[in-house]
Amino acid sequence: MNPVFAPRRELFFWVAAVLCVVGVVGTVWAMYYAYISIPPHMPHDSFFIMKPENAAGNNPMKLYHSYRIFFLHLPSAYATMFVSLTMGLSGILYLISKKRHWDSLISAATQVGIATCLLTMATGFFWGDFAWGIGWSGEPRLNAVLVLWLSYLALLALRHSIPDPNKRAQLTAIYAILTLPIYPFAKYAIEIYGEVNHPPNLRAIIGDENIINARSLAIPSLISLYAFFVVLRFWHLEMRRDMSRIRRAMQELGNS
Amino acid sequence: MNASSDQPTHRSPGLIEGTRVLFSRELALERQTFAWLGAAGLLAIQEIVIIGLGFRDEVLSDTRLALSMAAIWLAFLFAGVVGINRSLGQENRDGAFDALLLMPTPRASIYLAKVISGTIFLCGASLVLLLGAGLFLNLPVIKAMPLLLPVMVLSAGGYVAIGTLLGSAVMGVRGREALLSVTILPLVVPLFLMATGAGRDVVLIFHEQDMLAISGAETMSYSETLGTAFSDVAQELGLLLAVDSLYLGLGILLYEKVVER
Numbered sequence: 476m477n478p479v480f481a482p483r484r485e486l487f488f489w490v491a492a493v494l495c496v497v498g499v500v501g502t503v504w505a506m507y508y509a510y511i512s513i514p515p516h517m518p519h520d521s522f523f524i525m526k527p528e529n530a531a532g533n534n535p536m537k538l539y540h541s542y543r544i545f546f547l548h549l550p551s552a553y554a555t556m557f558v559s560l561t562m563g564l565s566g567i568l569y570l571i572s573k574k575r576h577w578d579s580l581i582s583a584a585t586q587v588g589i590a591t592c593l594l595t596m597a598t599g600f601f602w603g604d605f606a607w608g609i610g611w612s613g614e615p616r617l618n619a620v621l622v623l624w625l626s627y628l629a630l631l632a633l634r635h636s637i638p639d640p641n642k643r644a645q646l647t648a649i650y651a652i653l654t655l656p657i658y659p660f661a662k663y664a665i666e667i668y669g670e671v672n673h674p675p676n677l678r679a680i681i682g683d684e685n686i687i688n689a690r691s692l693a694i695p696s697l698i699s700l701y702a703f704f705v706v707l708r709f710w711h712l713e714m715r716r717d718m719s720r721i722r723r724a725m726q727e728l729g730n731s
Numbered sequence: 732m733n734a735s736s737d738q739p740t741h742r743s744p745g746l747i748e749g750t751r752v753l754f755s756r757e758l759a760l761e762r763q764t765f766a767w768l769g770a771a772g773l774l775a776i777q778e779i780v781i782i783g784l785g786f787r788d789e790v791l792s793d794t795r796l797a798l799s800m801a802a803i804w805l806a807f808l809f810a811g812v813v814g815i816n817r818s819l820g821q822e823n824r825d826g827a828f829d830a831l832l833l834m835p836t837p838r839a840s841i842y843l844a845k846v847i848s849g850t851i852f853l854c855g856a857s858l859v860l861l862l863g864a865g866l867f868l869n870l871p872v873i874k875a876m877p878l879l880l881p882v883m884v885l886s887a888g889g890y891v892a893i894g895t896l897l898g899s900a901v902m903g904v905r906g907r908e909a910l911l912s913v914t915i916l917p918l919v920v921p922l923f924l925m926a927t928g929a930g931r932d933v934v935l936i937f938h939e940q941d942m943l944a945i946s947g948a949e950t951m952s953y954s955e956t957l958g959t960a961f962s963d964v965a966q967e968l969g970l971l972l973a974v975d976s977l978y979l980g981l982g983i984l985l986y987e988k989v990v991e992r
Contacts, residue, residue, distance in 0.1 A: 570988055615924055626917035633901070636910050646900050649985050653893070653918055656977060660921045667970065 487710050494703035501696025509546040509689040541605055546689055548598035550697030551591045555623065556658055557698060558588035561705070562630075563655030566648035576713060578644035581651045582634065583708035585627050591701055592624040599673075616673050619661035626654045746843070749836030753844030766821055767852030771814035775860040778806035783867035791869055796938055799868045800931045803860060804923060807886070810856045812915065815849065815894040816908050823902045832990055842895060842986040846979065849891035850884070857883045871937040874953070878933045878960050885971035886926040892978040893918050900989045922974050929967035936960045 561584040569577035599617070604610035611617060630650050637643040665673060744752060761767055782802040789795045822828040831841055861879060865872040872879060897915050901907045936959060943950045951959065 570985075618924065619921065622917045622920040629914045629917050632913050633910060636901075636904050636906055638905075645988065645991065649896075649900060649989055650914065652985065653896075653981060656974075657917070657921065664924075667966075 484710075487706065491703060491706045491710065494699050494706060498696060498700030498703045501692065502700050505546060505689060505693035505696045509693060510543050541602055542686070544598050544602050546693040547697070548595060548602070549690065550694045551594040551598065551701075552620075553694055554591040554698050554701040555588060555595055555620075556662070557702070558584045558591060558705070559623065559655065559658040562588070562651040566651035566655075569644060569648040570652075575640075575644060575716065576709075578647055579709050579712040579716065580705075581630075581647055582712055583705050585630050585651075586708055587701055587705045589624065589627045589631075590704075592620060592627065596620055596624065612673075614673055615664035615667065616661055619657065619664045623654070623657045623661055626657055630654065743835040744840075746837050746840050749834070749840030750843040750847070753831075753834075753836065753840055754847055757844055757848035760818075760821070761848065761852060764821055766817040767814040767849065768855055770817045771810035771853065771856040772859045774813050775806050775810045775856050776863050778809065779803070779860060779863035779867050782806070786868060791938070793935060793938070796870065796934060797931050799864065799870055800934055801927060803864050804927050804930065806860055807853075807857055807883075808890075808916075808919075808923065810860065811853055811887070811890050811894060812912050814853055814856065815891065815898045815915075816911055818845075818849065819895075819898040819902055820907070823907075828899075828902065828990075829992075832992070838987045838990060839983045841990075842899075842982055845895045845899075846888070846892050846982065849895060850888045853887040853891055854880075854884055857887060870934055871941055872934065874956075875933045875937045875960070877957060878964060879930060881968060882926055882929045882933070882964070882971070885968065885975055886922055889922045889971065889975040889978045890919050892975065892982045896982045896986060896989060899986070922971065922978075925967045925970050925974070929964040929971070932963050932967075933960045936963065 562581050565577045565580045565584065568574075569581070596617070600610040603612060630647065633650055634643055634647050637646060782799065786795060786799060819828075822831070832838070834841075858880075861872045861876065861883070864870050894911070894915050897918075898911055901910045901914070904910060936956060940950050940956050950956075
């Protein structure tokens with residue numbers, strides 16, 4: 476049995492290198508811009524200045540700098556969407572082609588998705604606790620994102636319960652396809668249910684040009700960084716699979 | 732006439748005919764084993780009794796009513812998992828499922844027969860659950876039944892569609908029962924978000940009318956109340972139908988891959 480990943484290592488090295496450079500440089504730049512460079516200059520009717528009645532204190536200045544957490548929150552949410560799409564599409568491609576690298580991609584994307592989803596929920600929780608006086612308001616979108624995170628954990632639990640690699644890959648692909656509708660549900664939960672604290676669209680409520688620029692820089696940079704982690708994990712899984720193939724082949728050679 | 736035309740021709744049953752035949756088999760199996768109605772129905776009643784014990788000193792307020800409805804949906808969820816586990820576990824134990832796969836029917840007909848029968852049985856268990864809730868929790872569920880039933884049927888349909896697919900997938904896997912619960916719950920939460928909201932709204936409207944009648948105030952007629960409740964939950968019913976169709980479509984498409992040996 477020949478290693479299958481080794482010949483494509485060079486391509487993956489360059490993909491990983493580009494994503495790493497774009498991700499790290501872009502993220503550092505975006506975070507510098509978002510946390511240090513932008514002056515806290517917000518219009519008074521902005522979402523971030525508005526003080527809900529249940530929040531602690533009455534000083535609107537308390538919310539002044541808190542919007543900066545959204546430069547982590549928003550890219551993580553978008554990255555979760557890409558992870559969800561990657562998983563679903565890889566699942567479909569695995570069922571069509573039966574090529575095992577799609578299975579490795581699902582696994583890598585799921586593991587990174589657990590982190591991005593958790594980061595989305597955690598940053599949202601901290602801001603909600605600070606601004607609204609309640610971290611987890613139990614709104615449909617929050618619940619839907621939690622469900623998405625639970626589905627990623629369930630997929631890993633499913634993978635770990637099946638020793639046969641072919642069956643494991645098959646069922647992982649099927650489960651990954653089934654998780655695909657959860658993200659659109661999370662996305663449109665606000666439109667479906669309405670009247671919630673969470674804004675449906677941040678673009679509509681942020682008018683400041685500096686913030687729009689920082690947001691436009693942070694989203695692609697952080698997504699590149701997360702994509703780099705997916706590629707790195709995928710690389711690791713493929714190399715591990717190649718190593719186990721080589722080990723098996725050597726054992727067979729030794730036995731004969 | 733040549734020799735080949737003398738041989739009897741065998742036509743494989745199509746999707747609908749295969750589903751019909753396999754549905755009869757599911758009914759016969761349920762009559763023998765009571766896998767669904769026995770386990771799921773009994774569990775549902777026991778849960779309602781325990782919930783009733785928890786609420787025995789509480790006045791029937793809006794909060795208690797909403798909590799009771801949430802507890803009913805929880806009971807429904809557990810009943811469904813138990814039913815799916817028992818019915819598919821039985822097939823797995825006897826090796827009947829492998830024999831089923833040898834039948835010359837499309838694989839989708841096995842899935843459809845299981846989904847249709849499972850939905851009917853879970854609806855039966857839900858009916859027991861709702862009647863128990865009316866009796867032990869004093870909820871106006873009997874009056875609200877014309878609207879609660881469609882919510883239950885649609886929820887049961889989507890739940891069993893995804894449950895049958897996943898149940899067949901994890902058949903023969905170590906720790907199958909726990910794994911089914913872990914994998915199915917995240918996928919059915921969107922369904923339950925809509926069902927719990929719709930169920931609570933319907934019962935709350937009927938409860939408000941009951942309270943108005945007790946206080947001697949003017950109330951709506953039964954048909955007016957039904958109409959108001961329906962307009963409140965029409966969107967949720969539509970969404971439930973859409974999610975059911977999505978899950979059923981995915982199930983029919985993926986079942987072949989799930990049972991691939």
